[in-house]
Amino acid sequence: MVLITEEQVETILTNALQQSQRNNQLVSYTKKIDPISPLHFFNQTKKLGKSRLFWASSDRELVLVAVGNLVNITPTESRFSKTKKQWEQLLNQFIIHNPYSVSGTGVVAIGGMCFDPKKPKTPLWQHYNDSDMTIPELLLTTNSGQCYLTVNLKITKDTLLEELIAQIKQWEEMLVHSDPEETLEPLTIEKKIEKEADYWKKSVVKATEEIRKGTAEKIVLAREMRLQFNRNVAIGNIIENLLETQPNSYVFAFEKGQDCFLGATPERLVKVEKDLLLSTCLAGTAPRGKTEEEDRNIAYHLLHDEKNLQEHDFVVQMIREAISDYCFDVDIPEGPVIYPLKNLQHLYTPVTAKLKRGYSIFDIVRELHPTPALGGSPKEASMAFIREYERMDRGWYGAPIGWVDSNEHGEFAVAIRSALVQQKEASLFAGCGVVEHSNPDMEYEETNIKFMPMLHVFEQGKGE
Missing domain, CATH: 3.60.120.10 (Anthranilate synthase)
Incomplete structure (x- = not known):
């Protein structure tokens, strides 16, 4: 596994911290890593207690595993046009470090919408917004057999660099660590x-x-x-x-x-x-x-x-x-x-x-x-x-x-x-x-x- 080194992270985050003295700063960086199973990553990140999202293309060439919610785009009306506008505005707020022009890397928003916002919602779908595109905190991308890890962060003037680096190290360790599998009775x-x-x-x-x-x-x-x-x-x-x-x-x-x-x-x-x-x-x-x-x-x-x-x-x-x-x-x-x-x-x-x-x-x-x-x-x-x-x-x-x-x-x-x-x-x-x-x-x-x-x-x- 190719881990993102402390020095590389520090350079990126120090720059973001300098720009966050007056406003909150969004920063995203993508690193190519050794191949890892998307399902392993999905299962490992369960212990973070954050919502997870999974996407695999029909030919399996692209797989995305998103963890956590850094930013959610959830317009309550004119959902398509407002999602487009908010997405474009958010991209302008990010410092993006992504040397790859690979689909599914960099800043990614993933999610969906309801079938018909004009029909009253029932309790069955109470946890799902009419429109919800999530920019995650962590994103694992597998594209044509190559793996990429994207970390998205929100930095303020009070952010401590040491704490950020420690958090990122913890996330990285989950990529290589394997918890013992819990044995459950067959699902019926x-x-x-x-x-x-x-x-x-x-x-x-x-x-x-x-x-x-x-x-x-x-x-x-x-x-x-x-x-x-x-x-x-x-x-x-x-x-x-x-x-x-x-x-x-x-x-x-x-x-x-x-x-x-x-x-x-x-x-x-x-x-x-x-x-x-x-x-x-x-x-x-x-x-x-x-x-x-x-x-x-x-x-x-x-x-x-x-x-x-x-x-x-x-x-x-x-x-x-x-x-x-x-x-x-x-x-x-x-x-x-x-x-x-x-x-x-x-x-x-x-x-x-x-x-x-x-x-x-x-x-x-x-x-x-x-x-x-x-x-x-x-x-x-x-x-x-x-x-x-x-x-x-x-x-x-x-x-x-x-x-x-x-x-x-x-x-x-x-x-x-x-x-x-x-x-x-x-x-x-x-x-x-x-x-x-x-x-x-x-x-x-x-x-x-x-x-x-x-x-x-x-x-x-x-x-x-």
Whole structure:
């Protein structure tokens, strides 16, 4: 392990202290270190008693583990534009020491937003703000096999250099130290409670009636399943299971006190590197086959199924329209291909473009959320229906989650295939797109299929 030496830290912090005599000074420095397991770091930092955040890209090339809250960006209104403005203002307040132009290094804000701030919040999501991007105290970044440690600090005129150095040494020691693993009994699901399944089916019927009236073309309805376990869930174990069993998916975990929102989503919202933009149309779902032949047949029917193709095209056209004012050189393939996951397969179409000057990832997230795959089409009518007839509180389910860094890189995904863990219980969420000829029982079965990835992860629970 390459530790940051006292001399290097002292040089950086002395400069910051000199600049903090009249105002508080934010300072960030990044150091390349020897490879370390992100899961090891996540588990080790639990003893600090600080909230932890985990992010792994769908190809696992980038993994972020954030610890602590140095600064939180939590606007209560105009959340996209105000988050963008506050992020830019904060960057100007930092002294940044980062010799690497590597995605996910330097000053990084990581977090998410709720699905619909206009819908009243319930106690289920009481620890999660409508919008919350965190700049952590500690950040471990693994990018293409290389590891980086970023330390973010707030320095005042009363800050003692010796105390800061001692604190940083303590943090560094956690990277190389290994506590004995606590042996826990295997995690088992003791009870599954489907929340208002009959009412949900009736709301599907109501949605089809509204669609036939011309109120909307598509309405996405979600429902909740509540699980009860034999013991508290070990978050690190669930993340490990997600990484092992959910390839081609983003794996995420956002701790807030005793709660943790986590999951494995295949759906990218948008990725930006400087002015290069990549978005994803992912809509239309089918299960995987038990044999290669069955899998190919299911994929063929998915590629030719009118309902799924229609649902997919809603997303394609929405993305085209949403980014057109902010981008140029927009490129969209003529038709979708199959995107295979462990338990499911989807219709997939990539979208590439270039951002116009003056716009950022937050502008695109604002325009894309919610996609027709999570809200419906048109946006206003479908969201109005969801507010009135969907009884569950989606919270951060179906909402944008992701990160942005001081290198002008960032990525947001859509928080599906997810669960809100609350010690010995968890809520799972799944939804489906309702169109004119949707059948309530078939849509209900589709949500059961979408519960499978998270159920599988919890059902294979093990000791810590």
